Amino acid sequence: MSDAFSSLLAPLSVALVGASDDPTRIGGRPLRYLRESGFKGQVLPVNPKRETVQGLPAYSSIAALPAIPDTAILAVPSHLTRQAVEECAQAGVKSAIVFSAGFAETGTDGARLQADMVAIARSRGMRLLGPNCLGVFNPSVGYFGTFSVVLDNQLIAPGPVGIVSQSGAYGAHIAHLARKRGLGISQWVTTGNECDIDVAETLDWMVRQPETNVIMAYAEGVRDRDAFIGALERARKAEKAIIFMKTGRSDVGAEAAASHTASLAGSDAVFDAVLRQYGVYRASTTAEQLDVAYACASGIYPPSNRTGIFTMSGGFGIQLADDAEAAGLDVAPMPDAAQDKLREMLPYSSPRNPVDATAQVVSDMDMLTSYVRAMITEGGYDIFTAILGTGPSSKNFADPLRKALMAAMDGQEGKIRGLTMSAPDEVVRQYEKDGFLVYEDGSALAGALGALVWLRQGFDLNRDGAPVAPGARLELPEGPLSEADAKAILARAGLDFPGERLVPLGEDVGEAASRIGFPVVLKICSPDIAHKTEVGGVAVNLRDADAARKAAAEILHRAAEHAPGARLDGILVAPMAPEGVETIAGVMQDPVLGPVVMFGLGGIFVEVLKDVTFRAAPFDEAEAMRMIREIRGHAMLEGVRGAPPSDIEALARMLSNLSRFAAAHADRIESIDLNPVRVLPRGQGVVPLDALIVLKEEATDDRH
Amino acid sequence: MSDAFSSLLAPLSVALVGASDDPTRIGGRPLRYLRESGFKGQVLPVNPKRETVQGLPAYSSIAALPAIPDTAILAVPSHLTRQAVEECAQAGVKSAIVFSAGFAETGTDGARLQADMVAIARSRGMRLLGPNCLGVFNPSVGYFGTFSVVLDNQLIAPGPVGIVSQSGAYGAHIAHLARKRGLGISQWVTTGNECDIDVAETLDWMVRQPETNVIMAYAEGVRDRDAFIGALERARKAEKAIIFMKTGRSDVGAEAAASHTASLAGSDAVFDAVLRQYGVYRASTTAEQLDVAYACASGIYPPSNRTGIFTMSGGFGIQLADDAEAAGLDVAPMPDAAQDKLREMLPYSSPRNPVDATAQVVSDMDMLTSYVRAMITEGGYDIFTAILGTGPSSKNFADPLRKALMAAMDGQEGKIRGLTMSAPDEVVRQYEKDGFLVYEDGSALAGALGALVWLRQGFDLNRDGAPVAPGARLELPEGPLSEADAKAILARAGLDFPGERLVPLGEDVGEAASRIGFPVVLKICSPDIAHKTEVGGVAVNLRDADAARKAAAEILHRAAEHAPGARLDGILVAPMAPEGVETIAGVMQDPVLGPVVMFGLGGIFVEVLKDVTFRAAPFDEAEAMRMIREIRGHAMLEGVRGAPPSDIEALARMLSNLSRFAAAHADRIESIDLNPVRVLPRGQGVVPLDALIVLKEEATDDRH
Structure with missing residues (x-):
C-alpha cells in the first residue's frame, strides 16, 4: 500500500498523458506547477502531436517513453482514459491519477466504463486515484500532480497539515485557506469517485507520515468500514488529530450526497457518533475546520481545561469568558491570595478571571510582564489566553507587547498560549514564531482550545490500547425468533434478565x-x-x-x-419489574458502518426529543458510559425529582455486551430491540422488559 | 435629545481640552484625526501650557475660547475632569465626551466623583458621554472625536452601518472588521460608564438617522427598560435591523459583567427573549455580527426563505445545503419540468437543488447565463446563492463569470444574490458593486441569509403597529394572598378557572x-x-x-x-381536571427589564431540560403563540403518542392576559406562579390548577 502512495505523492518519475503546451489547460497546469516548484524528479510529457511541451521533449505514447515512470497523470477525456490506463498498466506503472469526469457520477454507462478501468488496473497491480479528482501534491518534494487553479498565483509551502478530500473543489478551498493562514501542508490528496484509492486508505497512509501531525479530511461518506475505523484508531494512537468535515447532515444535503458522485451515505447521526467514538473532531463549518487544525499544528494538547483570560478591556474579557464556557473550558477564578497580589500591582485591575488589567497596564511593559507572570504561575492554568485587540496593528506597540508577554511566559513553554488580535500578517507571523496561537475572533479561539482539550481526552482514552474484541460466536437458530428465544440468546451473550x-x-x-x-x-x-x-x-x-x-x-x-x-x-x-427509569437500546445495521448500538431514554425523550445516540460495535464499558452521558436527558439517570441515582454501571455493562454480541453476529442479525429497558436504582441492575431479534433473511430467500 | 447628539456627532465647533502636540497621545490623537480627515468645523485646542498645538492656536481655558463650542472633548485625567465639566457647563457647551477612566468602575470614590460630574452637567443642561469611553466618530462629516488607535493607519469611510458600544475596545474592533470588509460606517458611539447618555438613547437616535440602515450594538446590560424597548420598537417600525452582541451569557461572563464598569446585568435568558420579541438579531460571535450586518447593509430582506443553490462542485453544494437547512432556509427542489430543461442544457448536471452544473459549465459562459437564468426564473427562489470557490481568484475568470451571472440575473434585481468565493479584495468589491453579497465561508453566508429572513419576519409582525396595552388596573388587596384570592384576581384579569x-x-x-x-x-x-x-x-x-x-x-x-x-x-x-398536557407559567420581575412572563412544559421538561422561555410584558396572543412554539418540547402540545392536539390558542390567550395583568401591576407584584397549568385538547381550554401571587413588600416594610 505505502508503495503505491510513495509513487503517487513522491515519484522519481512521472508521465503526463495528455500534456499540453498551454499552461492554463488541464493537461498544461501540472507541468507548469512542476516546473515552477523545481521538482527534481523526471517529468515525461506524453503527446502524440507535439515534439515538445512547455519546453520538455514529448513522447508519442507510454510505450515510447525512455523509462517506466513511477506514476502517471492522465489528463485525457473520459473516452480516452481507459486506453491510457491499459497502456500504463501494461508498462508496469505503479499508480495513475485520473482527472477526467464522465464516469460513475454520470450514470450506468459511466459506471461501466469506470469498472472496466479498475479491472484493467487491478489485473496488473496498478493503483488508481480518481477519476473525477484534482490529483495530489506534496510540497516537501515539490511535487504538484494537480490542475487545481488554487496554485495559479502561488504554490503551497510544506508544513504539518495533511489534507484528504473526496471533493477536489473543497480540498483546493481549504488548501487556499490554510495558505492564507500561514499553515504549511504536508500532503494533499483528492479522491474523487474513489474507484480504487479512497479516503480511508489515504487517511491510514497519511497518519504514518512523520511530517504530518494533523489531518483535515472531507467526505460525503465512506466505503470501507474496517479500513476507515482502522485509520481512525491508528491516528488516535499516534496522537494525530483528524479534523473531519462530513457533509450530508441535513435531509437535503443527504439527498444531494446520495445523488452526487458515487458516495455511500449511511445515517449521518451514526457517522457523527462514530467520529466521536474514535476521537475524531467533526467540524461544523469550514472556518472551524481551519481554526482547529491551526491549533493542532502546534502539537500541544493541554492536560486540562483550566483557562486563564488576560485582558485590557473588560468587555472583551466578558465576551471571551462566555465563549470559553460555551466551548467547555473552565474559566476558574484566580486564588484569593493571588488576586490580592495582582491588585497590589495594579490597583484598578479586576484580577478574578477574566484578569482585567485595564488599559493602564500598557504604559509599563515591565509591569505587564510581572503581572502576567504572576497570573500564570499562581493561577494554575494549562491554557493561557490574552486579548490584545487592535493594539498590535501598530508596529511600535506590537513588538514590545510580544516581548513583554514572552518574558512573562518564560519557563511555561509547554502551556498553550492563545491570543486574539487584529494585526497585519507579518506581525501575526512573528507572534506565531514565538509559539502564540493567533486568532482574530474570540469565539474561534475558544472553540479551537476546547477542541484541543477534547482531542487530548480522546488520545488519553486509547492509552491502554487493546481494541475491544467481538463477543464469542454463538449458534443462532433459524428465524423468526420469539421473545423467549431472543432473551435466551442475549442471556448467553451476558445480558441479565429477570x-x-x-x-x-x-x-x-x-x-x-x-x-x-x-x-x-x-x-x-x-x-x-x-x-x-x-x-x-x-x-x-x-x-x-x-x-x-x-x-x-x-x-x-x-x-x-x-x-x-x-x-x-x-x-x-x-x-413485575421494580420501579426504574425507562430506556431503550437496540442494534441496527448501518449500510456503511455496519452494526451499531443505539441507546436513549424512553417515552417522550425518544418520541418527542429524538434524544438517542449511537456507537459502532463492539465497544467497552467505558465507551458505553460516555455514550450514556451523551444523552441530553442523562440527568434522569442521576436521580431527579427525588428519585435515587440509577444503576448506570449495569446499563453500561449491558450496552457493551450487546455491542460485542452484535459485532460477533453482524452477518446474521438485522436488528435487535430492547424496549423498554428499565434501569433500577444503583446496585440493582437493569431489566430489559422486552427483547426482539430480527435475523437477516437468507440470501437464497431473497431470490425467490 | 437630538440636539445633544447633533452637537456630539456633527458639531460646528469642538473644544479639545487637554490637547497635546504629540499625535500619539490621548489628547493628541483626536486632533490628528480631525486634521487628517479635513474636518470642516472649528477645532479649538485647550492647553494652558502651549501657544499652539499641532499647528493650531491653543487657548488657556474654556473661558478663554473665542466662541462657545458646540461640544467638548475632555482628554484630561479623572481628577481634572470635574473642573473641565464645570467650565464647559458654565460656558453653555451642549455636550462633552469624557475619555478618562477612574470613575464608577473603580469603586465608591470614583462613583461619587462621577455622580458629582453628572449633577454639574445636568444643572446646566449639558449632556455627557462616558466617562471611560473612546468617544465618537461620524465619517460623513469627517468628524473623529476619539483617541482609538483603530484610526492609526487609516480613517473609516462613511456608509450605512451605525455602531454603538458600551465597550470602546469592542467598538473599535468591529469598526476595524467592518472597514476590512469594505463596509462604511454612518456613526460610531462608545458609551463607556454611561453616566448620562446610554446605549438605549443612542440606539433611538441612530435609528432616526436616514444614512443608517443597520446598527451593530454591544452591551453588557441596559439601564432604562422603557427607552431600550422604545428604541427597539422604533427600529423595527423603520425596518432597520439591529444586530446585537450581548455579553454575560455564561455564569463566569455574567459575574465578570456584574463586576465590570457599572453595568446592570439582569437575567441573560430574559434579555435574550426580549431581543427575539422585538425582532433584534442577537449575534453569538463577533464574526456573525459582522456577517449579518454586511448582509443587512444591502437593505434587501427576502419575502421568503426559498433558496436556490447553484454550484459547479457537488461537494460544495451538499455542504451549503446542510448549512442552509441549519440556518432555517428552504432548499426547495426545482420543479420537475425545470429540472428536465436544465438537464437538456447540460446532460451531466444534477439540477435538483443544489443545482450542480458541474465544472463543464465554465467552458461556455453563454451557457452558464442561460442555465442560471432558467434556474432562477423557474425555481421560484427569493434567495439565489452560487458557489464560485477559488475560481474568481483568477482575474481572467472573475470578470467573465461576474458578467455571465449578471446577465442571468437580469430582471431579478430585487432578489438576494449571495456568493461564496475566495478572491482578492478588488475582485470582491467589483462583485459587491453589482449587488452580490460575497462570503468566503458557506456557513457564514447561510447564517446571514437566515438572519435576513428572520429579520423580515420581525419587520412584518409589526405592520399593524399598535403596541400592546397593559391590562386594566385592578384594586389589589394587601398581601399575602391565598390561592382563592389569587384565582379571583386573575379571573378578573381574564384567566379562566374551573x-x-x-x-x-x-x-x-x-x-x-x-x-x-x-x-x-x-x-x-x-x-x-x-x-x-x-x-x-x-x-x-x-x-x-x-x-x-x-x-x-x-x-x-x-x-x-x-x-x-x-x-x-x-x-x-x-x-378533577380532565387529562391534558402539564405546563407552567409565571411572572417575575427582571431587575432591568421589569415584569416578564415565563412559560414552559411541566415535569421533566422544566426540571431536567430547563425548557422554558420568556417575554417582556405586555404582549399579544400572536406573540404568545411564538413564545409557545419556541419551547423545545412544543411537539408535546401538538399531540404525540396518540394524544389529541392541545388548545394552544387558549394557552396563548391566557399568557397574553397574564402579561397584560403583570404589566398593569408591575409596581405591586413580585411574582406569579401558575403551576401546573393543564392544557386540554383543542377547543376545551386550559386549567391553571394552582395559582400563587406574591405581592411586593411595601417600601416602608423594608426599612424595619
Whole structure:
C-alpha cells in the first residue's frame, strides 16, 4: 500500500498523458506547477502531436517513453482514459491519477466504463486515484500532480497539515485557506469517485507520515468500514488529530450526497457518533475546520481545561469568558491570595478571571510582564489566553507587547498560549514564531482550545490500547425468533434478565407464577407475533395463581382470534419489574458502518426529543458510559425529582455486551430491540422488559 | 435629545481640552484625526501650557475660547475632569465626551466623583458621554472625536452601518472588521460608564438617522427598560435591523459583567427573549455580527426563505445545503419540468437543488447565463446563492463569470444574490458593486441569509403597529394572598378557572362538592400556606359527599398540626381536571427589564431540560403563540403518542392576559406562579390548577 502512495505523492518519475503546451489547460497546469516548484524528479510529457511541451521533449505514447515512470497523470477525456490506463498498466506503472469526469457520477454507462478501468488496473497491480479528482501534491518534494487553479498565483509551502478530500473543489478551498493562514501542508490528496484509492486508505497512509501531525479530511461518506475505523484508531494512537468535515447532515444535503458522485451515505447521526467514538473532531463549518487544525499544528494538547483570560478591556474579557464556557473550558477564578497580589500591582485591575488589567497596564511593559507572570504561575492554568485587540496593528506597540508577554511566559513553554488580535500578517507571523496561537475572533479561539482539550481526552482514552474484541460466536437458530428465544440468546451473550419462565401450552401457568412470586406479568410467546400488545397478548400485575390461570386462558383465546396462523410457544411468565427509569437500546445495521448500538431514554425523550445516540460495535464499558452521558436527558439517570441515582454501571455493562454480541453476529442479525429497558436504582441492575431479534433473511430467500 | 447628539456627532465647533502636540497621545490623537480627515468645523485646542498645538492656536481655558463650542472633548485625567465639566457647563457647551477612566468602575470614590460630574452637567443642561469611553466618530462629516488607535493607519469611510458600544475596545474592533470588509460606517458611539447618555438613547437616535440602515450594538446590560424597548420598537417600525452582541451569557461572563464598569446585568435568558420579541438579531460571535450586518447593509430582506443553490462542485453544494437547512432556509427542489430543461442544457448536471452544473459549465459562459437564468426564473427562489470557490481568484475568470451571472440575473434585481468565493479584495468589491453579497465561508453566508429572513419576519409582525396595552388596573388587596384570592384576581384579569368554590370553615364541603360534581379535589385555602401538599393540605379524586367531608376534616386537622398559626380561609373545592398536557407559567420581575412572563412544559421538561422561555410584558396572543412554539418540547402540545392536539390558542390567550395583568401591576407584584397549568385538547381550554401571587413588600416594610 505505502508503495503505491510513495509513487503517487513522491515519484522519481512521472508521465503526463495528455500534456499540453498551454499552461492554463488541464493537461498544461501540472507541468507548469512542476516546473515552477523545481521538482527534481523526471517529468515525461506524453503527446502524440507535439515534439515538445512547455519546453520538455514529448513522447508519442507510454510505450515510447525512455523509462517506466513511477506514476502517471492522465489528463485525457473520459473516452480516452481507459486506453491510457491499459497502456500504463501494461508498462508496469505503479499508480495513475485520473482527472477526467464522465464516469460513475454520470450514470450506468459511466459506471461501466469506470469498472472496466479498475479491472484493467487491478489485473496488473496498478493503483488508481480518481477519476473525477484534482490529483495530489506534496510540497516537501515539490511535487504538484494537480490542475487545481488554487496554485495559479502561488504554490503551497510544506508544513504539518495533511489534507484528504473526496471533493477536489473543497480540498483546493481549504488548501487556499490554510495558505492564507500561514499553515504549511504536508500532503494533499483528492479522491474523487474513489474507484480504487479512497479516503480511508489515504487517511491510514497519511497518519504514518512523520511530517504530518494533523489531518483535515472531507467526505460525503465512506466505503470501507474496517479500513476507515482502522485509520481512525491508528491516528488516535499516534496522537494525530483528524479534523473531519462530513457533509450530508441535513435531509437535503443527504439527498444531494446520495445523488452526487458515487458516495455511500449511511445515517449521518451514526457517522457523527462514530467520529466521536474514535476521537475524531467533526467540524461544523469550514472556518472551524481551519481554526482547529491551526491549533493542532502546534502539537500541544493541554492536560486540562483550566483557562486563564488576560485582558485590557473588560468587555472583551466578558465576551471571551462566555465563549470559553460555551466551548467547555473552565474559566476558574484566580486564588484569593493571588488576586490580592495582582491588585497590589495594579490597583484598578479586576484580577478574578477574566484578569482585567485595564488599559493602564500598557504604559509599563515591565509591569505587564510581572503581572502576567504572576497570573500564570499562581493561577494554575494549562491554557493561557490574552486579548490584545487592535493594539498590535501598530508596529511600535506590537513588538514590545510580544516581548513583554514572552518574558512573562518564560519557563511555561509547554502551556498553550492563545491570543486574539487584529494585526497585519507579518506581525501575526512573528507572534506565531514565538509559539502564540493567533486568532482574530474570540469565539474561534475558544472553540479551537476546547477542541484541543477534547482531542487530548480522546488520545488519553486509547492509552491502554487493546481494541475491544467481538463477543464469542454463538449458534443462532433459524428465524423468526420469539421473545423467549431472543432473551435466551442475549442471556448467553451476558445480558441479565429477570427470572422468567416459558410455560408451554397445556402446562400450568398458575404454578409457574407461584414459583416466581407475585405479582407477575404474562406474555404470549410466539415467533410470529412481534407486537404482543396489539393482539391482547399481555396481562400485567396478576396477584395470585387463579388470576394468572384466567389471564393465560384469555391471552390464548385472543391470540387464536387475532393471530390465527401464529405458532405459539407458550406463555412467558415474568415477575413485575421494580420501579426504574425507562430506556431503550437496540442494534441496527448501518449500510456503511455496519452494526451499531443505539441507546436513549424512553417515552417522550425518544418520541418527542429524538434524544438517542449511537456507537459502532463492539465497544467497552467505558465507551458505553460516555455514550450514556451523551444523552441530553442523562440527568434522569442521576436521580431527579427525588428519585435515587440509577444503576448506570449495569446499563453500561449491558450496552457493551450487546455491542460485542452484535459485532460477533453482524452477518446474521438485522436488528435487535430492547424496549423498554428499565434501569433500577444503583446496585440493582437493569431489566430489559422486552427483547426482539430480527435475523437477516437468507440470501437464497431473497431470490425467490 | 437630538440636539445633544447633533452637537456630539456633527458639531460646528469642538473644544479639545487637554490637547497635546504629540499625535500619539490621548489628547493628541483626536486632533490628528480631525486634521487628517479635513474636518470642516472649528477645532479649538485647550492647553494652558502651549501657544499652539499641532499647528493650531491653543487657548488657556474654556473661558478663554473665542466662541462657545458646540461640544467638548475632555482628554484630561479623572481628577481634572470635574473642573473641565464645570467650565464647559458654565460656558453653555451642549455636550462633552469624557475619555478618562477612574470613575464608577473603580469603586465608591470614583462613583461619587462621577455622580458629582453628572449633577454639574445636568444643572446646566449639558449632556455627557462616558466617562471611560473612546468617544465618537461620524465619517460623513469627517468628524473623529476619539483617541482609538483603530484610526492609526487609516480613517473609516462613511456608509450605512451605525455602531454603538458600551465597550470602546469592542467598538473599535468591529469598526476595524467592518472597514476590512469594505463596509462604511454612518456613526460610531462608545458609551463607556454611561453616566448620562446610554446605549438605549443612542440606539433611538441612530435609528432616526436616514444614512443608517443597520446598527451593530454591544452591551453588557441596559439601564432604562422603557427607552431600550422604545428604541427597539422604533427600529423595527423603520425596518432597520439591529444586530446585537450581548455579553454575560455564561455564569463566569455574567459575574465578570456584574463586576465590570457599572453595568446592570439582569437575567441573560430574559434579555435574550426580549431581543427575539422585538425582532433584534442577537449575534453569538463577533464574526456573525459582522456577517449579518454586511448582509443587512444591502437593505434587501427576502419575502421568503426559498433558496436556490447553484454550484459547479457537488461537494460544495451538499455542504451549503446542510448549512442552509441549519440556518432555517428552504432548499426547495426545482420543479420537475425545470429540472428536465436544465438537464437538456447540460446532460451531466444534477439540477435538483443544489443545482450542480458541474465544472463543464465554465467552458461556455453563454451557457452558464442561460442555465442560471432558467434556474432562477423557474425555481421560484427569493434567495439565489452560487458557489464560485477559488475560481474568481483568477482575474481572467472573475470578470467573465461576474458578467455571465449578471446577465442571468437580469430582471431579478430585487432578489438576494449571495456568493461564496475566495478572491482578492478588488475582485470582491467589483462583485459587491453589482449587488452580490460575497462570503468566503458557506456557513457564514447561510447564517446571514437566515438572519435576513428572520429579520423580515420581525419587520412584518409589526405592520399593524399598535403596541400592546397593559391590562386594566385592578384594586389589589394587601398581601399575602391565598390561592382563592389569587384565582379571583386573575379571573378578573381574564384567566379562566374551573368552577371552584371556596367553602368557609364550618360550612358543608359535601354539599359544595355535590354541586360541582364528582370526582373533586379539596385544597386547604390560606394566605399563610404557600405549599399545600407539604402540610397534607390536598386530597384528590374524592367520589362522593361523605368522602369529601371526611377528607376536609382530615385536611383541617393536619393544617392545625403542621401550620398552627396559619389563618384559614376554608377549603377550596374543585372538579378533577380532565387529562391534558402539564405546563407552567409565571411572572417575575427582571431587575432591568421589569415584569416578564415565563412559560414552559411541566415535569421533566422544566426540571431536567430547563425548557422554558420568556417575554417582556405586555404582549399579544400572536406573540404568545411564538413564545409557545419556541419551547423545545412544543411537539408535546401538538399531540404525540396518540394524544389529541392541545388548545394552544387558549394557552396563548391566557399568557397574553397574564402579561397584560403583570404589566398593569408591575409596581405591586413580585411574582406569579401558575403551576401546573393543564392544557386540554383543542377547543376545551386550559386549567391553571394552582395559582400563587406574591405581592411586593411595601417600601416602608423594608426599612424595619
